[in-house]
Each structure stands twice: as C-alpha cells, then as structure tokens.
Amino acid sequence: MHELSLIASLFEILQEKAEEQKARKVVLVKLRVGKMAGVVPEFLRTAFDLYKDGTVAREAVLEIEEVPLRVRCRACHAVTEKEDFVFVCPACGSTDLETLEGMELVLEKLDLEV
Amino acid sequence: MVKKEVLVREEILGSNKRIASEIRSRLEAGGVLTVNLLSSPGAGKTSLLERLADVLKPNHPMAVIEGDIETDRDAERIRRKGIPAWQITTGGACHLEAKMIARLLPEIPADIKFLFIENVGNLVCPASYDLGESLRCVLLSLPEGDDKPKKYPKAFATADCLIFTKADLMPHLPFDLRRAEKEALEVNPKLRVFLTSAVRGGGIAELARYFIERRVNMLQRRHA
Numbered sequence: 388m389h390e391l392s393l394i395a396s397l398f399e400i401l402q403e404k405a406e407e408q409k410a411r412k413v414v415l416v417k418l419r420v421g422k423m424a425g426v427v428p429e430f431l432r433t434a435f436d437l438y439k440d441g442t443v444a445r446e447a448v449l450e451i452e453e454v455p456l457r458v459r460c461r462a463c464h465a466v467t468e469k470e471d472f473v474f475v476c477p478a479c480g481s482t483d484l485e486t487l488e489g490m491e492l493v494l495e496k497l498d499l500e501v
Numbered sequence: 502m503v504k505k506e507v508l509v510r511e512e513i514l515g516s517n518k519r520i521a522s523e524i525r526s527r528l529e530a531g532g533v534l535t536v537n538l539l540s541s542p543g544a545g546k547t548s549l550l551e552r553l554a555d556v557l558k559p560n561h562p563m564a565v566i567e568g569d570i571e572t573d574r575d576a577e578r579i580r581r582k583g584i585p586a587w588q589i590t591t592g593g594a595c596h597l598e599a600k601m602i603a604r605l606l607p608e609i610p611a612d613i614k615f616l617f618i619e620n621v622g623n624l625v626c627p628a629s630y631d632l633g634e635s636l637r638c639v640l641l642s643l644p645e646g647d648d649k650p651k652k653y654p655k656a657f658a659t660a661d662c663l664i665f666t667k668a669d670l671m672p673h674l675p676f677d678l679r680r681a682e683k684e685a686l687e688v689n690p691k692l693r694v695f696l697t698s699a700v701r702g703g704g705i706a707e708l709a710r711y712f713i714e715r716r717v718n719m720l721q722r723r724h725a
Contacts, residue, residue: 389626397513425629425655472654473687482690494509501503
C-alpha cells in the first residue's frame with residue numbers, strides 16, 4: 388500500500404507543471420499504469436481524492452489508462468501480451484524476452500484552466 | 502478562461518530514480534557493491550546478514566542499513582557483530598525510498614566493499630523503489646510456502662538473485678523446492694538461486710562468493 392506516497396510524488400510534479408503554465412486549476416489528470424507497476428488503480432483513486440483537497444487539482448478528475456504487459460521475444464521476435472507473468476515466449480519457448488510496456492507509472496497529461 | 506492540454510509524460514517515481522542513479526554511481530565509483538534485500542517480515546534477512554558478516558567481515562569490510570517501521574533492534578543485532586549499521590525507522594511507511602539512503606551516505610565509511618540495505622519486510626511495495634543498489638536479492642523462507650513467486654511477481658521479476666532461507670526446516674514442511682524454483686524462474690529466468698540456512702550455515706559461503714564475484718565484475722565493468 389504505497390499508493391499514498393506515489394500520489395504525493397505525483398502532486399509534486401503536478402504542482403510544478405501547474406505553476407509553470409500559470410494554471411488556475413487542473414481539471415483532468417491522466418495516468419498510464421502498467422499491469423506490472425505494482426499498484427492498485429482503485430487505491431490510487433482513493434489516495435488521489437484524499438490528497439487533492441486544498442490543492443490546484445481540488446476539482447480534478449483522475450483518469451487511469453491501464454497498460455497490459457507486452458513482451459517481445461529476442462529469439463523469434465513474436466510480440467505477446469502476458470496475463471500470467473510467465474516470461475516464456477509462447478511461440479518458441481525462449482526465455483530471452485524484452486518488456487515493451489506494462490511496468491510504467493507515468494503522468495501522461497494534464498488538462499488545465501489558465 | 503482558457504482550457505489547455507499539457508502532455509507531461511513524466512514517470513511518477515522519476516525523482517526517486519534520479520536520486521537512486523546518483524547513489525549508485527557514487528557508491529560504485531568508491532568500489533562499493535550495494536545489495537538491496539527484499540522479503541516478507543520474518544523471512545530471515547537480519548539472520549542472513551549476521552551469518553554473511555562472519556564470512557565477509559575478515560577480508561571484505563561491510564556496512565548495513567536497516568529499514569523497519571519501528572525500533573532499532575535489527576541495527577543493534579548487526580552492531581553486535583562489529584559491523585557499522587544505521588537504522589531507518591519509517592514510522593509506518595511500507596518501503597524505503599532513495600532519498601532516505603541519500604541522507605545516510607555521508608556517514609558511510611569510505612573503506613567498505615559491501616553495503617547491504619535491509620528493506621522493510623514487505624514483498625509488494627519495496628519492489629517499486631530503486632534505492633541505488635547494484636544488486637537486488639529477494640528472500641523466500643521455506644515456511645512461507647512454495648507458491649509465493651507467482652503471488653508476488655514484481656519482487657521476483659526485478660531481483661537478480663533469489664535466496665531461499667531456513668533450509669534446515671525442510672524436513673518439517675510440505676515445501677516443494679522444485680516448484681518454487683521453477684515458478685520463480687518463469688517469472689524471471691535470469692535469477693541466480695541460493696539455498697541457505699542461517700542456523701546451520703549452509704549456503705552462506707556460496708552466497709558470499711557470489712557477492713564477491715559480482716563486486717569484481719562491477720569493478721571490471723567500471724574500468725573497461
């Protein structure tokens with residue numbers, strides 16, 4: 388349950404960006420959250436709502452895009468979506484896989500009123 | 502009033518990552534191999550470090566940073582071995598962050614070869630925080646059960662080595678070592694696996710040799 392400390396880090400970036408843009412308020416915060424980012428989107432929402440009071444994002448809506456775990460096999464180049472965290476290529480059995488996406492925890496964009 | 506869309510595309514843990522990279526370059530430049538130990542509470546991280554100290558200390562000076570929610574009991578245990586140790590009490594937080602390690606860096610003696618960081622006992626949250634380590638180890642004690650690698654995939658997926666602990670309890674448990682190892686390697690085929698017992702001392706010398714080798718590799722990589 389480190390979602391609250393993640394939200395604290397998110398607000399550091401968010402406040403900096405809002406100041407840079409001289410925003411009056413933030414209306415939408417969009418995150419990209421990988422399936423293997425190690426966070427629970429529902430807890431992120433709870434933490435976000437707790438944290439936003441009294442900030443420039445007090446009326447903001449949190450949008451979370453969940454990103455599946457996708458890997459590419461370095462042997463046969465097959466790209467697969469992983470549901471099960473088994474890092475074996477289903478096409479050729481190789482274990483030499485490269486993670487394309489699904490680990491990220493990214494502040495994608497902000498909608499502001501300036 | 503004007504509406505404006507700003508593409509940010511910044512990692513939320515970006516600032517932790519930047520601090521961690523600075524820590525890693527500083528420690529590696531000083532010849533220190535830093536090891537981050539992850540496990541659930543009670544898996545035997547401190548006992549393992551006490552045993553490792555017996556093997557490493559004579560020729561390989563080491564230091565330990567202990568992370569716990571409360572008390573400095575673990576740091577006390579390590580100090581009793583004649584090893585410098587610092588306790589970080591998080592006061593409730595479930596993981597250590599790079600900035601907590603950065604604050605301690607000025608106190609770390611310059612002549613050490615190994616810095617062990619014992620993370621807060623938790624197989625979930627610590628996996629997301631780079632502490633500036635050169636090597637990450639996940640511990641799994643046999644009494645926890647052989648199904649953990651699939652239940653807590655991120656801790657196993659981000660580690661370099663897996664250390665089974667409390668091997669002396671094997672005869673008393675229904676633990677299937679082959680299943681645990683197989684499932685851990687499915688999550689992360691690159692894991693090096695060790696079987697240890699802090700009580701009997703099994704596997705400790707082998708693990709110490711692995712750390713010594715990894716440090717040599719690190720030094721060669723830096724001088725290449």
